Amino acid sequence: VKIVSQPFVFNEENLKRKDEIAARYPDSHPRGALMPLLDLAQRQNGGWLSREAMDYVADMLDMPAIRVYEVATFYSMFHLKPVGKHCVGVCTTTPCWLRNSEAIVKACKDTLGIDISATTADGLFTLGELECLGACVNAPVVQINDDYYEDLDYDKMVTILEALKKGEQPKLGSQVGRSGSEPIKSNIQGDDIHAS
Numbered sequence: 402v403k404i405v406s407q408p409f410v411f412n413e414e415n416l417k418r419k420d421e422i423a424a425r426y427p428d429s430h431p432r433g434a435l436m437p438l439l440d441l442a443q444r445q446n447g448g449w450l451s452r453e454a455m456d457y458v459a460d461m462l463d464m465p466a467i468r469v470y471e472v473a474t475f476y477s478m479f480h481l482k483p484v485g486k487h488c489v490g491v492c493t494t495t496p497c498w499l500r501n502s503e504a505i506v507k508a509c510k511d512t513l514g515i516d517i518s519a520t521t522a523d524g525l526f527t528l529g530e531l532e533c534l535g536a537c538v539n540a541p542v543v544q545i546n547d548d549y550y551e552d553l554d555y556d557k558m559v560t561i562l563e564a565l566k567k568g569e570q571p572k573l574g575s576q577v578g579r580s581g582s583e584p585i586k587s588n589i590q591g592d593d594i595h596a597s
C-alpha cells in the first residue's frame with residue numbers, strides 16, 4: 402500500500418473531545434493524555450497514525466516527537482500504516498495457542514487470501530497476530546477493531562469473516578453461547594468446558 406500522508410488536525414468534534422480527555426489528567430502531568438489522544442487521532446485518520454498525526458499530538462502536548470513515536474511503535478493498538486476496515490488480530494500467545502490458535506490463523510489466511518501483516522486488495526481486512534488479549538479463559542480469542550470474538554474454532558472464524566465480508570455484524574464475545582467466562586454446563590466436568 403502506498404502511504405500518502407496528509408496534513409493532520411483534529412476536526413471540530415475531536416477538538417472538543419481532546420479538551421474532555423485533557424481534563425482527566427492533572428495539570429502537572431498533561432502528557433498522561435498521550436495514548437487517548439493518539440487513539441482519537443488514529444480513529445479520525447481512518448485507523449492508522451500518520452507521521453503528521455503523531456507530530457500534531459506531540460505539538461499539542463508539548464512533547465518531543467520521538468517520545469510519541471516510541472509509544473506509537475510499542476503498542477499493537479496503534480497502526481503506523483494504512484489498515485483495512487476490519488483489523489483482525491489473532492491472539493497467538495500460549496493459552497490461545499494451546500487452544501489451537503494456529504487453526505484460527507489458518508482460517509483467516511484461507512478465507513481472506515492474505516498472510517499476516519497484509520491487507521486485502523479490497524481494503525476490507527488487515528490480518529495480524531497479537532499477544533495476550535487478557536481473555537485467555539475464553540481462548541482462542543480474536544480482536545477485530547474494538548470487539549472480541551471468543552471460544553473460536555476454524556469454522557466459527559470463517560463464519561465471522563464471511564459475515565463481515567457481507568457487511569453483517571457477527572455475534573460478539575463467546576461463540577459457544579456462554580456469558581462472560583461462565584462454565585458451559587452447570588454440572589461442569591473438566592472436559593466439558595471446551596467440549597464444542
Ligand code: FES
Binds near residue numbers: 493498538
Ligand atoms: S493468550 Fe490469548 S487471550 Fe490470553
